[in-house]
Amino acid sequence: MSRRKVFALLTVGVLMTTLVSAQTEEEIDDAITAFQRGKTLHQERRYEEAIREYRASLKLDQENPFLYNAVGLALAAVGKFREALKAFNAAIQLNPDLTDVYNNMGMVYSETGEREKAFEAYGRAVRNPYYPTPEKALYNLGNLYLEDENLELAFAFFKRSLEKNPEFALGYRGLGNVLLKMKDVEGARRQFVNSIEIFEGDGESLFNLARIHHSRGETEQALEFYRRVVEADRQSPYGRLALQSLNALKAP
Numbered sequence: 261m262s263r264r265k266v267f268a269l270l271t272v273g274v275l276m277t278t279l280v281s282a283q284t285e286e287e288i289d290d291a292i293t294a295f296q297r298g299k300t301l302h303q304e305r306r307y308e309e310a311i312r313e314y315r316a317s318l319k320l321d322q323e324n325p326f327l328y329n330a331v332g333l334a335l336a337a338v339g340k341f342r343e344a345l346k347a348f349n350a351a352i353q354l355n356p357d358l359t360d361v362y363n364n365m366g367m368v369y370s371e372t373g374e375r376e377k378a379f380e381a382y383g384r385a386v387r388n389p390y391y392p393t394p395e396k397a398l399y400n401l402g403n404l405y406l407e408d409e410n411l412e413l414a415f416a417f418f419k420r421s422l423e424k425n426p427e428f429a430l431g432y433r434g435l436g437n438v439l440l441k442m443k444d445v446e447g448a449r450r451q452f453v454n455s456i457e458i459f460e461g462d463g464e465s466l467f468n469l470a471r472i473h474h475s476r477g478e479t480e481q482a483l484e485f486y487r488r489v490v491e492a493d494r495q496s497p498y499g500r501l502a503l504q505s506l507n508a509l510k511a512p
Contacts, residue, residue, distance in 0.1 A: 291320040298330065307337045325351040325358050333364060341368050359384075359391040366400055378404060395421040395428045402434050406441070414438050429459035436468060445472055463489050463498040470502065474509075483509055 298313030314331040321327060332347035345368055351361045366381035382404070385397035402417030418434035425431070436451035449472050452465040470485035486509070489502035 287320045291317045310334045325354040359388045363397045395424040429455045461492040467498040
């Protein structure tokens with residue numbers, strides 16, 4: 261999946277309050293257990309296994325929009341975008357006010373190159389006054405504009421995401437990416453620092469900080485940030501790039 265998209269994840273607590281169509285207490289327990297297994301597998305990036313568990317939960321509760329959203333996210337993670345959209349649409353049909361799903365649909369449309377549909381889906385999420393985390397959709401809109409090289413609008417949407425939630429690390433990362441495009445390297449550095457002060461495991465911000473120090477000839481600082489990227493997530497694209505850079509800097 262694209263490194264910049266923000267997914268809206270479920271919580272067990274929300275799921276437990278919505279498991280209403282399972283017929284017996286045992287079925288409710290089984291549905292929750294299957295969902296919990298799916299969520300754990302999802303977090304471990306074992307997406308195909310997560311899909312099986314989510315679907316097992318769905319068999320016990322076929323009218324739960326949160327479960328359709330969960331399986332849609334896992335399907336999207338393995339590139340099964342049409343199936344993901346089908347799951348998201350099922351969630352919306354069951355609960356048109358489930359705003360996170362519009363954000364997730366926007367992510368899929370962005371991945372499939374259907375940019376107008378992505379803009380529309382993110383916009384629907386942002387316009388809902390009851391959306392609890394509008395900063396996510398605002399951030400994703402900012403990335404669409406950044407991909408279009410519309411730096412002014414990208415900056416504006418990232419800034420709006422931070423106005424909604426000043427502790428939203430990815431908003432600072434977005435500002436940093438825009439400032440890099442604008443050749444304001446020091447301004448970008450400060451924004452990436454803001455991001456990792458909130459979320460220490462932000463691999464993209466850590467990698468960008470490493471590159472900035474590397475470009476300045478500040479080898480020790482660069483090495484430190486490359487190490488932190490690898491520690492945060494060795495298997496991610498940034499983790500692999502950081503490991504290559506570490507090996508190159510250490511080479512005689």
